[in-house]
Amino acid sequence: MSIAAGARRRRLLPNLLALGIAGIWLFPIFWMINVSLQPSGAIHISGITALPFDFTPDAYLGVLQDSSFWNSLQMSLRVSLLAVGVALFSATLAAVALSRFRFRGRAAMVVTVLIVQMIPAEALFISQYRMLSGWDLVNTVLGLSLLYVGTVMPFIVWMLKGFVDSIPADLEESAMVEGCSRTGAFFRVTFPLLGPGLVATGVFGFLVSWNEFTLALVILSSGGNVTLPVWLQSFQEGQTGTDWAGVMAGSALIAVPVLILFTIVQKRMASGMVAGAVKG
């Protein structure tokens, strides 16, 4: 009894500190929701008030009635889904090759994956733009998706390789003893077990493409449809005397689905990200 009480007392200070920090970290998100629910004119007259107040969904309705928001949503979905589909399919092939086969050049390949992962878009966008403009793919879903495939592929390969590694090859071998072909063994035994890994990795790739700003800004530069992050940026600039409630409502509409998805898969992502480093 007294030991438990002592432990509790020893934890009181760290607990308070941790809660304080959690409050600081959460505040911007709270503030986004808070401001998005204010009547938009009121901010300029009486300043921002904190919840609770009689809130209004006006700002959200304003964004949802804006056709450019829906066009951008469609654009974001198309670019992200195409990029993730292609990247996931080809990354699975690469992950199986790197995990299940021993071949000449394999170690070099693993290192290449890790190094390519470090190349920032910011160091390449000029020539990527020139390349796509030469092929008439600027301002297209196809062009932007291709660049996103390159961006997310190394990381997806790395994560999937970890998932394939964790499924024992013995299972496939015993299926082959039972008379399955190698391909058949993979699809009947390993592939179903890979399901959760594929979902987590796919969600990750989707979120990266969904949130990406730099390449979208450069590639979708000359009018036409843009993705949601670029839309939010120009929505913010387009205001004279910024409509903060509207901007925050737009931010929330983009961010909240991401927060939900991300919370579901983050555990696998954090572990996948550091798996290589911990193993070494």
Add this chain to the structure above:
Amino acid sequence: MYAPAPPTPARASRIRQRVTPYALLLLPCALVILALGYPMARQLVMSFQEFGMAQQFGQPPEWVGLDNYLSILSDSYFWVVTGRTLIFTAGAAGATMIIGVGLAVLMQRVSSAVRVTLQLTLIFAWATPVIAAVAIWRLMVDHRHGVVNDVLAGIGLSGFQGFHWLQANTFTFLLVGAVVVIWASTPLVALATYAALTQVDDEVLEAAQLDGADLARTLWHVVLPIIKPVLILLAILQVIWDLRVFPQIYSLQQGAGSTSETNLLGTYIYHTGVGGGSYGMASALAMIMLLLLIILTWRYVRILSRQGDLT
């Protein structure tokens, strides 16, 4: 003339075995080469070329050798931006690592309900799309409606009433940029470090305590060596991410006075290439930034190469 003997089933399957991994790697490699490899090679070529007026009318770009590099390196503004970028990177990456590791250590010492609350909060900050995050922080430091100025004025620092963080000077602008970056990137460091800490064996810690080591010495001599690979990886990732930082600075610049006073390397390349149309100069700048990245992360690449041999 005679046909080669038909391969026996065993030999055929051995050949297939040898070829399969390369066949599997064909598509993924082709896509990465298309999206990254080819632009990289092309950028190297472009960095030796000049794109001027004539090129806008379809003339092929002119070869200028090392001229782009020479004029960049002899331009004092380039050195100002590079210095600014390095200071920004050191500050933001350093603060992210210190706060993140501190939070991880703290997480080990709190009750589980508090820990889950803190972790969930961090995940939210981590997941917030970067442009939404910048929009939120721009509002929070807004000179008229910003809650930051209200709080600072509220605790007696009345000088901050109406203070314009993004236009006052380069330092306050980059401070806001750094805060946005740190807010969003600390969670990964904290969560990954905490995950690594939970891998440290309790028995090792108890043994250290029995030997009379206090908390600080246990952390330094026992725990740190075990989690060092994770910390190095995280630190290098922070350096890469902060050195090339673009969306945050670009978006904040829209609310700031002058871009030349606030440019970091990422935005400098953008304004030179996309804004100014000087593709050659921008390519050379980007190559220099890549070189800077390689120099700063060389150690990490070597550690990875060694791992590549093992896995």
